Structure formats: structure tokens, C-alpha cells
Amino acid sequence: MxxxxxxxxxxxxxxxxxxxxxxxxxxxxxxxxxSFTPWVDTWLxxxxxxxTRKLAERGWVGMTxxxxxxxxxxxxxxxxxxTEELLAVGAPVAAQWVADRQIAPSLLRFGTExxxxxxxxxxxxxxxxxxxxxxxPESGSDLASVQTRARxxxxxxxxxxxxxxxxxxHEADAFFALARTAPVDPGNRHAGLSxxxxxxxxxxxxxxxxxxxxxxxxxxxxxxxxxxVPDDMVLGEIGQGWHQVTSELAFERSGxxxxxxxxxxxxxxxxxxxxxxxxxxxxxxxxxxxLTALHQLSxxxxxxxxxxxxxDTAAALVKVLGTTEEGDIADTVERMLxxxxxxxxxDLGALTALTDAAVLQRPGFTLxxxxxxILRGVIARGLGLR
Amino acid sequence: MSENMTEELRALAREVLGDHATSQxxxxxxxxxxxxxxxxxxxxxxxxxxTGREEHGGSGxxxxxxxxxxWEAAAHGVPVPLLEHDLLAGWLRDTxxxxxGEGAPTTGEPATEVPATEVPATGEPATGVxxxxxxxxxxxxxxxxxxxxxxxxxxxxxxxxxxxxYEMPVGDLAITPARTIAGEPAGRxxxxxxxxxxxxxxxxxxxxxxxxxxxxxxxxxxxxxxMDKVSWLCVxxxxxxxxxxxxxxxxxxxxxLVTEVACEAALCRAVVxxxxxxxATDGFHDPHARFLVAAAKAATGHSVTRVVRHAHQVHxxxxxxxxxxxxxxxxxLLAWRRDHGSTRHWEDRLETTALAETGGDLxxxxxx
Numbered sequence: 001m002x003x004x005x006x007x008x009x010x011x012x013x014x015x016x017x018x019x020x021x022x023x024x025x026x027x028x029x030x031x032x033x034x035s036f037t038p039w040v041d042t043w044l045x046x047x048x049x050x051x052t053r054k055l056a057e058r059g060w061v062g063m064t065x066x067x068x069x070x071x072x073x074x075x076x077x078x079x080x081x082x083t084e085e086l087l088a089v090g091a092p093v094a095a096q097w098v099a100d101r102q103i104a105p106s107l108l109r110f111g112t113e114x115x116x117x118x119x120x121x122x123x124x125x126x127x128x129x130x131x132x133x134x135x136x137p138e139s140g141s142d143l144a145s146v147q148t149r150a151r152x153x154x155x156x157x158x159x160x161x162x163x164x165x166x167x168x169x170h171e172a173d174a175f176f177a178l179a180r181t182a183p184v185d186p187g188n189r190h191a192g193l194s195x196x197x198x199x200x201x202x203x204x205x206x207x208x209x210x211x212x213x214x215x216x217x218x219x220x221x222x223x224x225x226x227x228x229v230p231d232d233m234v235l236g237e238i239g240q241g242w243h244q245v246t247s248e249l250a251f252e253r254s255g256x257x258x259x260x261x262x263x264x265x266x267x268x269x270x271x272x273x274x275x276x277x278x279x280x281x282x283x284x285x286x287x288x289x290x291l292t293a294l295h296q297l298s299x300x301x302x303x304x305x306x307x308x309x310x311x312d313t314a315a316a317l318v319k320v321l322g323t324t325e326e327g328d329i330a331d332t333v334e335r336m337l338x339x340x341x342x343x344x345x346x347d348l349g350a351l352t353a354l355t356d357a358a359v360l361q362r363p364g365f366t367l368x369x370x371x372x373x374i375l376r377g378v379i380a381r382g383l384g385l386r
Numbered sequence: 387m388s389e390n391m392t393e394e395l396r397a398l399a400r401e402v403l404g405d406h407a408t409s410q411x412x413x414x415x416x417x418x419x420x421x422x423x424x425x426x427x428x429x430x431x432x433x434x435x436x437t438g439r440e441e442h443g444g445s446g447x448x449x450x451x452x453x454x455x456x457w458e459a460a461a462h463g464v465p466v467p468l469l470e471h472d473l474l475a476g477w478l479r480d481t482x483x484x485x486x487g488e489g490a491p492t493t494g495e496p497a498t499e500v501p502a503t504e505v506p507a508t509g510e511p512a513t514g515v516x517x518x519x520x521x522x523x524x525x526x527x528x529x530x531x532x533x534x535x536x537x538x539x540x541x542x543x544x545x546x547x548x549x550x551x552y553e554m555p556v557g558d559l560a561i562t563p564a565r566t567i568a569g570e571p572a573g574r575x576x577x578x579x580x581x582x583x584x585x586x587x588x589x590x591x592x593x594x595x596x597x598x599x600x601x602x603x604x605x606x607x608x609x610x611x612x613m614d615k616v617s618w619l620c621v622x623x624x625x626x627x628x629x630x631x632x633x634x635x636x637x638x639x640x641x642x643l644v645t646e647v648a649c650e651a652a653l654c655r656a657v658v659x660x661x662x663x664x665x666a667t668d669g670f671h672d673p674h675a676r677f678l679v680a681a682a683k684a685a686t687g688h689s690v691t692r693v694v695r696h697a698h699q700v701h702x703x704x705x706x707x708x709x710x711x712x713x714x715x716x717x718x719l720l721a722w723r724r725d726h727g728s729t730r731h732w733e734d735r736l737e738t739t740a741l742a743e744t745g746g747d748l749x750x751x752x753x754x
Contacts, residue, residue, distance in 0.1 A: 285733030289657075
């Protein structure tokens with residue numbers, strides 16, 4: 001029975017390893033050249049369209065998109081290796097993240113030929129950035145309760161409502177809005193929902209910041225006030241929005257950003273410890289052990305996606321474990337600093353700033369993309385308890 | 387062995403161990419001894435010296451097969467000295483070139499407590515005896531596992547300037563009987579220095595290191611197998627037990643506990659499978675394989691705390707009773723976690739020695 005929870009063991013091929021090493025060498029050169037400063041949680045907090053285009057030029061954005069749509073026809077395992085490398089070094093990848101991770105796969109699965117030809121080449125080129133239009137002020141974990149409505153008009157739909165927690169909406173070009181196209185059926189709350197590709201520069205779209213507790217702006221509220229969406233920008237089928245959104249979530253939940261958000265901090269702390277107390281153990285071994293396991297579990301989920309197998313439960317499992325672990329890393333390093341265990345390191349100020357960023361980002365780790373409590377519900381269903 | 391054959395072995399192990407587990411659960415005891423009849427069956431099937439060289443009467447299998455057997459025995463809650471007899475004693479005897487003479491285990495019949503009626507007549511007397519193994523690194527008495535049923539002990543003596551290996555009959559030792567927290571037999575004894583033992587052989591220092599990693603890997607596999615089973619016991623209990631008019635599993639608080647157990651079990655399975663694969667491919671002399679072994683033992687040991695706590699919380703009071711199957715897994719998990727290096731030991735070793743030996747680049751090591 002357990003095979004339904006844990007996908008079969010997957011190890012990286014020689015070719016993928018080669019690709020991984022290419023990406024690693026490129027990133028090292030970029031860091032050395034001062035192209036970016038490594039940071040934590042960069043897939044949310046570091047938006048750099050120029051850097052995204054640089055990656056795109058090397059074929060590392062939209063990798064799994066077929067060649068006929070401008071992509072590279074690479075495997076999910078190749079993409080997994082590239083994204084791991086980007087996160088581990090703390091590169092600024094927020095501009096491409098959503099489009100690369102879930103928009104492109106959703107377009108491939110549910111999009112029309114016209115939509116694929118319109119959007120995919122631009123995503124692959126790193127020229128089109130996307131956000132997520134799912135959550136609303138009154139719909140957090142309970143996504144099916146969204147109140148944004150789409151009213152059918154001549155030639156399209158008119159959307160009215162308010163989306164929230166849209167990362168990067170103030171810099172993005174578009175998002176998929178989940179909206180109600182039919183009144184709620186109390187017997188089937190998941191019916192009557194649809195997805196629309198909304199141009200964030202369209203008339204009627206207002207974007208307002210949600211400032212995070214450390215003063216940074218990554219999240220937004222997106223007000224949709226009679227925003228017209230033409231018929232050819234309906235994603236998939238009217239009424240099938242719930243099914244489409246949940247399949248998008250498998251991509252959203254399974255990637256290495258669910259356990260590597262604080263890896264740059266772990267690496268920095270380990271380096272600092274070696275500098276100040278060489279030959280001794282720091283207590284970070286616990287995290288190293290769990291990250292080793294998470295890497296393996298996560299790569300196996302990528303193998304599952306590659307094979308086209310159902311990975312919802314496994315993805316939820318990786319996310320629950322991984323987001324907790326990446327937060328625990330932040331806490332451990334914070335304690336080490338507080339106890340003076342890294343005193344004497346060359347750049348204590350930089351390490352402290354990185355740690356502060358990590359502990360303030362931490363509460364979000366186990367919320368975004370579905371809270372861990374919701375995900376445990378998904379796993380419980382996989383176990384047959386619900 | 388191909389994947390097919392590994393799966394065949396799994397099916398065979400499930401059949402043999404499943405029968406045994408059923409009969410064992412009818413009369414659970416605090417003390418959990420080796421069933422001589424089961425050991426005999428396993429010996430006849432070539433499973434007690436699964437990884438032994440064929441020229442010495444072994445089955446010539448490797449770590450993937452050994453891991454299947456260890457996993458299944460752990461998941462069935464059946465106490466069997468597979469690690470001690472095959473993967474440590476048998477391996478050291480082969481590696482050090484200790485004599486395969488009179489009294490040396492080939493198939494491994496327990497020397498004592500074998501009721502004659504339970505041993506099927508094979509037409510010839512049992513040729514082997516159950517062996518156990520112990521690594522001695524300090525002075526004074528040491529705890530030797532399975533000293534009750536074992537009649538010979540293979541010793542890796544790391545006390546002197548260079549490590550030595552020797553084998554001696556258990557009968558020559560003054561033993562204080564003991565039990566592990568899992569109820570398995572053991573004994574305290576002072577092992578003689580190698581100089582006092584005829585036939586002691588000097589071995590390479592790497593043999594000691596391999597011994598430690600063999601023990602850690604086998605225990606990690608057993609821990610993961612037992613935690614996997616515990617997660618399904620939790621699912622079964624939550625689905626089958628009704629309180630407040632509905633199954634426990636309908637309560638979100640209970641679901642959260644059960645899923646946490648399942649998550650930890652899945653995580654452990656992933657790292658253990660990877661470590662076994664690395665050892666099978668590259669051997670214990672490979673630094674990266676050793677890194678993965680250290681990670682596997684550290685990660686599984688860490689997960690035991692949460693798994694035991696949550697599993698018992700799900701089961702309520704009955705899980706603590708001797709009559710309930712959960713307790714045997716709990717006790718085994720606690721025994722194995724501390725065995726062959728504690729969680730802390732392997733966490734520290736992972737960060738210092740293991741990482742240094744792979745070149746010190748954590749990210750490169752993690753992703754290889």
C-alpha cells in the first residue's frame with residue numbers, strides 16, 4: 001500500500017548531472033561577477049527580469065515545454081536539477097517562477113492551440129511573467145468558496161472580484177483567475193468554477209500592495225472591476241476550473257522550493273562554523289540528514305510527474321515535511337547566532353541579516369501553496385481516512 | 387540480483403515471516419526470542435547467509451536483497467539476527483579469512499534451545515551454528531547481541547594499535563545474560579584481547595569503519611521498515627476504532643497525527659533506499675555511499691521520536707499494552723535507534739567526517 005505514498009526510487013542520469021554542473025558553474029560565475037547577492041526564499045522575494053532572461057537564453061526556463069512551442073522538450077528531472085541549483089545558490093528567480101512551474105504545464109494540459117502559441121514561447125524566452133489568481137480575502141484554505149464572478153457577455157466574460165496574495169502581480173503580465181461562472185450548488189461546491197487568463201494591464205485591473213512584516217512588498221491584492229476577458233482566453237472548459245486548479249497544485253506543491261528556501265542560510269552557517277570552530281560539529285547534521293532525505297523524496301516525485309503518474313499525495317507529503325524543515329533550519333541558525341556560536345566569523349553582519357530574513361519568512365513557508373493542515377488532509381485522503 | 391528477483395525474495399520473506407508473525411502475536415511476551423523453527427526454515431531457504439560467499443555456503447546476494455529481508459522482518463515484528471549473523475559475523479569471517487572449520491556457521495542453526503521436534507529431519511545433522519558479532523573498542527565488559535541462542539561470536543577487536551578479528555565459542559565466555567529494550571536476548575561479557583586468542587587475524591582499519599556503517603545501514607533499514615508498518619497500524623486503528631459515534635480517522639486532530647507518522651515513514655524510506663542503492667553500487671569504501679549511510683541512520687533515528695509519540699497518541703492506552711502489536715514495534719524502534727551509533731553520533735559524523743571525506747562541498751554531496 002505504501003507505494004501509493006512514496007514514488008519509486010529515482011536517481012539522476014549522467015546527462016542530467018552534466019546539466020546540473022553546467023548550471024552550477026554558470027551560477028558560480030554570476031555570483032563571482034556580482035550579478036546577484038545570494039539570498040533566502042528568492043523564488044518569492046527576488047524578482048529580476050534581466051536575470052530570468054539570462055537563464056532563458058541558456059534554455060533553463062520553460063524547459064519541459066515541447067520544442068514546437070518554443071520550449072526545450074526536457075524532462076521534469078532536468079528541470080528539477082536546474083531549479084535545485086538556482087535555489088541552492090539563492091539566485092533571483094521570482095520573475096520566472098510561477099510561469100515556469102505551473103502556468104506552462106497548465107497551458108500544455110488545458111490550453112487551446114492559440115493560447116499555447118501565444119504564451120508558451122514568451123514564457124520560455126523569459127519575457128512573460130505570471131502570477132496566481134486563486135486566493136481571495138474571504139477564500140484562503142477554502143478555495144472553492146471564491147466569490148469572484150465571471151458574467152458572460154458578447155464575445156467573452158466580465159470578471160468582478162478581488163484576488164489576494166498574488167506574488168509579483170505588480171511586475172507580472174498576467175494570471176489565471178479562478179472565478180465562479182455558475183451559482184454555488186450546495187451539493188457540489190466544486191462545480192461552476194472556471195479559469196481565465198487575465199491581462200494584468202487590462203482596464204479595470206487595480207493592483208495594491210500587501211506589505212510584509214519586514215516592510216518588503218512581494219504580495220498584492222488584485223481588484224478586478226468589470227474586467228473583460230475574451231472567449232479565447234478561457235482556460236480549459238467553463239465549469240471545470242476546480243479540476244484544472246487542483247491539477248495545477250500538484251506542480252505547485254512538489255518542487256524543490258518546498259525544502260530549499262533556506263538552503264543558502266544552511267550553507268552560510270556551515271561555512272561560518274567551519275571558519276570559527278573547524279573540526280567540530282555544529283548541530284546542523286540533523287538538517288543535513290533530513291535534506292538528504294527530502295532531496296531524494298522530491299526527485300522521486302519529479303520522476304512521478306515525468307512518468308505522468310498521479311503525484312498529489314506524494315507532493316503534499318514533500319511539502320509538509322520540506323516547508324517545516326526549511327523553517328527549522330532558520331530557527332537553528334538563529335539560535336547558533338544568539339548563543340554566540342558563530343562569533344568570530346568574518347562577516348557576522350551579513351549572516352545575521354540573512355538569518356533575520358529567513359526567520360521572518362518562515363511563517364509563510366507552511367502557509368503558501370496550501371497550509372500544512374490542508375495538505376495533511378490531502379495525505380489523509382490518500383491514506384483512506386477521508 | 388535483478389529487480390524481479392528482489393521482488394520474488396520479498397514475496398518469499400512475506401510468506402515465511404507472515405506465518406510466523408501471526409502465530410507469535412497469539413502469545414506476545416516481553417521477552418522476544420529467536421524461534422529456532424523459523425531460523426531453520428530461513429536457513430533452508432538460504433536466507434540466513436544471504437550475503438555470504440557461495441563457496442562458503444552463502445547465497446551470494448548483496449545489500450538490496452539483505453535490505454528486503456531486514457525490512458520485511460522488521461515490518462512483521464519478527465526478531466531475527468540477520469544483521470549479527472550474516473551481515474556482521476559472516477561478513478567479517480569472510481573478510482578476515484577466519485577459518486571456516488568446525489563450528490563455523492554456514493547456514494546457521496541455533497545451537498541451543500532447539501526442540502528436536504521442530505527441526506525437520508533433513509537426513510543429515512545441522513552443520514552450522516548461530517553466530518553473533520561484536521565490535522570491541524573499549525575496556526571492560528561489552529554487550530553482545532543474541533548471546534543466548536548464538537554459540538559462537540565473531541569479534542572485531544579495535545582496542546589495540548591495529549584492529550584484529552577472531553572467533554570464539556560462546557561457551558568460553560563468562561556471560562551475564564541481558565535483554566535489549568525490545569526483549570531480544572543479549573549478554574554482557576569481557577572479550578579477551580586478540581593476543582590471547584589463537585587464530586586472531588590482523589585486519590585493515592577500513593574494516594572497522596565498514597563494520598560501523600554496515601551496522602548503521604542495517605539498523606536504518608529496520609527502523610524504516612518498522613516505521614512503515616507503524617504508519618499502517620495507525621491508519622488501521624484510526625479507521626477501525628469508533629469514538630463519539632464515528633471512526634477516529636474522521637477527526638482532523640487524529641488525521642494530523644496519522645499523516646505525520648506516514649510522512650516521517652515515507653521520508654525514511656526514501657533515504658534508506660537511496661543509501662542501500664549507493665552501497666550496492668559503490669560499496670562502503672565509497673565516501674558518498676558512507677555519507678548516505680550516515681544520513682540514513684541519522685534521519686531514521688530522528689524520526690523515531692515523532693513516530694513513536696504520535697503512533698501511541700493515535701492508539702490510545704491500548705497501544706501500550708503487551709497484547710497490542712504496536713508495542714513490539716515501539717520497543718524495537720527504541721532499541722535500534724540507540725544501536726550502532728546514536729542519532730546524535732551519526733548527525734555529528736555526517737557533518738564532520740562523512741562530509742569531509744566527500745570533499746567538504748555539502749551541496750555537491752547532497753545532489754550526487
